Amino acid sequence: MTATTALLGSLLEPTTLAGLPLSSRFAMAPMTRFRSPGGVPTPEVAAYYRRRAEHGIGLIITEGVLVDHPSAGHETTVPRLTAGPAEQGWRSVTEQVHAAGGRIAAQLWHLGSAREPVDGIAAWTPSGVPGDTHPITLAEADVLLAAYADAAAVAVRAGFDALEIHAAHGYLLDEFLWPHTNRRTDRFGGSPAARAAFPAEVISAVRAAIPADLPLIVRFSQFKERDYAARIADSPAELAVILNAFATAGADVLHASQRDFAAPAFAGSPRNLAGWAKHLTGLPSITVGSVGLTRGFLGSATQRELVDRLDAGEFDLVALGRVLLGNPEWVTHAAAGRLDLIRDYRKSDEDRYF
Numbered sequence: 350m351t352a353t354t355a356l357l358g359s360l361l362e363p364t365t366l367a368g369l370p371l372s373s374r375f376a377m378a379p380m381t382r383f384r385s386p387g388g389v390p391t392p393e394v395a396a397y398y399r400r401r402a403e404h405g406i407g408l409i410i411t412e413g414v415l416v417d418h419p420s421a422g423h424e425t426t427v428p429r430l431t432a433g434p435a436e437q438g439w440r441s442v443t444e445q446v447h448a449a450g451g452r453i454a455a456q457l458w459h460l461g462s463a464r465e466p467v468d469g470i471a472a473w474t475p476s477g478v479p480g481d482t483h484p485i486t487l488a489e490a491d492v493l494l495a496a497y498a499d500a501a502a503v504a505v506r507a508g509f510d511a512l513e514i515h516a517a518h519g520y521l522l523d524e525f526l527w528p529h530t531n532r533r534t535d536r537f538g539g540s541p542a543a544r545a546a547f548p549a550e551v552i553s554a555v556r557a558a559i560p561a562d563l564p565l566i567v568r569f570s571q572f573k574e575r576d577y578a579a580r581i582a583d584s585p586a587e588l589a590v591i592l593n594a595f596a597t598a599g600a601d602v603l604h605a606s607q608r609d610f611a612a613p614a615f616a617g618s619p620r621n622l623a624g625w626a627k628h629l630t631g632l633p634s635i636t637v638g639s640v641g642l643t644r645g646f647l648g649s650a651t652q653r654e655l656v657d658r659l660d661a662g663e664f665d666l667v668a669l670g671r672v673l674l675g676n677p678e679w680v681t682h683a684a685a686g687r688l689d690l691i692r693d694y695r696k697s698d699e700d701r702y703f
């Protein structure tokens with residue numbers, strides 16, 4: 350056993366997540382890649398995910414996949430979850446990942462106000478988002494619930510092992526959670542419980558559309574892509590209201606998106622956001638944020654801290670994002686102590702696809 354293997358420690362051990370057996374405690378974080386023309390994942394996409402499954406990633410979470418509604422997104426190379434060619438494309442992806450011994454979750458995505466009106470369709474938002482946006486009516490909310498449920502059913506047919514609902518980063522569901530973008534006065538706006546109500550209805554609708562034992566992950570964040578200082582909850586008590594609404598609606602796992610996993614979520618405790626999510630709900634959680642971006646991370650005090658906190662039960666899986674763009678074999682090389690085969694992350698890695 351090399352020194353690095355010893356350091357990666359329990360990250361390399363098999364585990365189960367909400368009943369799903371996984372070969373390691375590493376997840377691949379969802380990353381939009383724009384490689385699916387017409388919304389259909391190609392064989393290149395299947396090979397890309399398979400490569401990460403072959404190299405130590407226990408659970409792959411796909412890039413955001415648009416639910417089947419015109420308001421969900423405008424990009425033509427972002428994948429979709431619809432019956433027909435997209436479903437067939439995803440079936441190839443899940444088969445390739447399974448052949449490599451991996452497991453894969455589809456991330457269900459609606460862009461909310463980030464949808465651009467390139468085709469004359471305004472962005473659907475909770476309320477009050479400036480610009481060319483359309484506040485969602487209660488009847489339209491029901492239409493969106495059906496779109497999420499339909500996408501979930503397609504994902505199950507395509508062979509996914511789990512689903513993740515994207516409720517982070519300032520997209521539609523997060524716009525409901527954040528008071529700044531949710532000024533509604535109906536049952537979907539106001540208190541933290543009311544702001545969580547529409548995302549919770551989405552969770553319920555997806556839960557009802559999938560087998561009872563299929564893990565349902567919900568990804569959330571404090572920050573928005575356009576505002577890193579934003580917060581959906583100012584205190585653990587407010588976060589508890591939101592996350593327990595998710596749990597009651599049928600979430601099995603919480604994926605707490607942070608830019609730096611080591612950052613405390615609230616003053617007065619070192620616990621990170623995934624740690625609070627688990628502490629407040631009792632659900633397993635996934636942490637993420639700046640893990641392994643440089644070679645120097647391996648063997649560092651920060652890396653030891655990550656493993657210690659995992660071992661202490663603060664969170665259950667560790668997701669890797671950007672480091673996997675240029676290093677699909679990162680876990681294999683890190684476990685073998687082959688730091689010479691690992692690249693530091695560079696922004697230009699986002700243009701590579703292999």
Ligand SMILES: Cc1cc2nc3c(=O)[nH]c(=O)nc-3n(C[C@H](O)[C@H](O)[C@H](O)COP(=O)(O)O)c2cc1C
Pocket residue numbers: 378379380381382412413456515517518568606607608637638639640668669670671672699
């Ligand atoms: C190119 C790129 C695309 C991303 N796309 C998504 C996405 O579709 N859905 C999502 O929830 N997060 C997305 N993210 C955020 C990542 O999942 C992850 O949280 C972030 O990169 C931090 O993890 P890291 O420091 O390990 O990279 C994306 C990040 C990058 C770099």
